[in-house]
Amino acid sequence: MKLGVNIDHVATLRNARGGIEPSVLDAAIVSQNAGATAITVHLREDRRHILDNDVIELKKALKININLEMAAVEEMKDFALKVRPYSCCLVPERRQELTTEGGLDVVSRKDEIGKIVSELKNAGIVISLFIDPDLEQVKAAHDIKSDYIELHTGCFSNAKDEIEEEFELGRLKAAAKYGQELGLKVNAGHGLNYKNVVRMREIEGLCELNIGHSIISRAIFVGLDAAVSEMFGLIA
Numbered sequence: 001m002k003l004g005v006n007i008d009h010v011a012t013l014r015n016a017r018g019g020i021e022p023s024v025l026d027a028a029i030v031s032q033n034a035g036a037t038a039i040t041v042h043l044r045e046d047r048r049h050i051l052d053n054d055v056i057e058l059k060k061a062l063k064i065n066i067n068l069e070m071a072a073v074e075e076m077k078d079f080a081l082k083v084r085p086y087s088c089c090l091v092p093e094r095r096q097e098l099t100t101e102g103g104l105d106v107v108s109r110k111d112e113i114g115k116i117v118s119e120l121k122n123a124g125i126v127i128s129l130f131i132d133p134d135l136e137q138v139k140a141a142h143d144i145k146s147d148y149i150e151l152h153t154g155c156f157s158n159a160k161d162e163i164e165e166e167f168e169l170g171r172l173k174a175a176a177k178y179g180q181e182l183g184l185k186v187n188a189g190h191g192l193n194y195k196n197v198v199r200m201r202e203i204e205g206l207c208e209l210n211i212g213h214s215i216i217s218r219a220i221f222v223g224l225d226a227a228v229s230e231m232f233g234l235i236a
């Protein structure tokens with residue numbers, strides 16, 4: 001399995017003082033050298049962590065793919081068309097949330113999201129939709145011709161006991177299988193850490209995991225290079 005390292009929280013730390021430290025670009029390069037197959041950044045509407053210029057600089061400097069997470073709105077679509085990251089992962093976004101709380105509701109926004117997907121795809125950008133492990137959402141993602149789905153692992157990660165964890169893992173397996181049957185490529189992420197990530201290996205055919213908070217947290221104690229290679233070692 002591949003590892004997309006989400007470096008949003010390097011920017012969170014930098015922005016806490018409004019300066020240039022720690023460098024988002026250096027963090028991306030260290031992650032790249034430590035085995036990351038992609039760098040994921042979420043350009044939020046409120047610019048609470050990653051800023052426009054970070055994405056532009058990353059695009060110039062990195063050898064590996066940049067995966068831009070963004071809301072399915074015109075402003076972000078225009079930005080993506082200008083910067084042209086390798087891929088865009090469309091996510092739901094609410095200003096008050098601490099992090100992306102649920103999957104994108106593709107079923108009820110099919111036309112609107114479908115239009116954005118087609119414009120980005122026409123520009124050669126690979127598309128992923130961040131959805132809950134719900135079969136109707138998987139079907140809708142396929143209907144609007146997404147290349148990938150990224151399954152939201154938040155409920156699995158937050159499971160309060162083993163029974164709930166098994167149940168949530170079952171939902172992820174079923175959604176991944178259905179997506180693959182339809183021809184979608186399947187990624188997963190959110191809330192994964194050094195303990196629960198190994199269970200992702202039970203989901204057949206997953207392409208890539210996107211992991212941020214736990215890697216950046218561990219990096220404080222062991223360094224980013226070690227934190228990324230350790231995570232890579234658990235999933236490779």
Ligand code: PXP
Pocket residue numbers: 006008042069089091099100130150188189190191192210211212213214
């Ligand atoms: N995937 C998506 C689509 C996300 O929005 C996020 C959080 O920004 C992640 C993965 C990574 O989640 P975490 O930081 O909990 O590892």
